[in-house]
Amino acid sequence: MTESTLEVLSQPEIEGHDPLHALLRKGARELIAQAVEAELASFLAGHADQRLEDGRRAVVRNGYLPERTV
Template sequence: MSSVIDEIVREGAQQMLAAALRAEVAAYCAQFADERDENGHRLVVRNGYHEPREVTTAAGAIEVHAPRVNDKRVDPETGERVRFSSAILPPWARKTRRWSRCCRCCTCMGSRRRTSGRRWASFWARPRACRRPRSPS
């Protein structure tokens, strides 16, 4: 029963992420729709999809097909082409932040050692507010 639910959650997460990425790219392209080159072609256009990649989320591993943007604008200061980079799914991301934090926590707690059971027991015995380190203000 739980495997069916897990699959539904993964598919839902995959569809929501795909929709969010498409909306982000559409907004980016619409923002620069009026910019044209000397031949009248748009400088910022969609250009298919990147190779699919797997991203590990709290819902499990999902395959992502991120849309590609061809941005031909040139930065006047550096002379280099401007590149689109998704704020939702950066090019280097393979895990969500929450999942990465969990992996770091497991490593710090010694999940591969014999003493890990005792450490985890003491970790979960603490109040919830004490588990998450506070960020410096």
């Protein structure tokens, strides 16, 4: 099972190098990232009181520690 089914998708080429278009794309990406962060913060705040049987929080943010081998 060494064969990978992963397909790498390339970024679509932008016709020309219009600085205004690039600026608008960058701004749109930043707005989407801010919206996702705000929604996540709201979700975590809404579930902050939920605990597991051992007292740990049931809903936490993940992904900030270095990747580990299992």
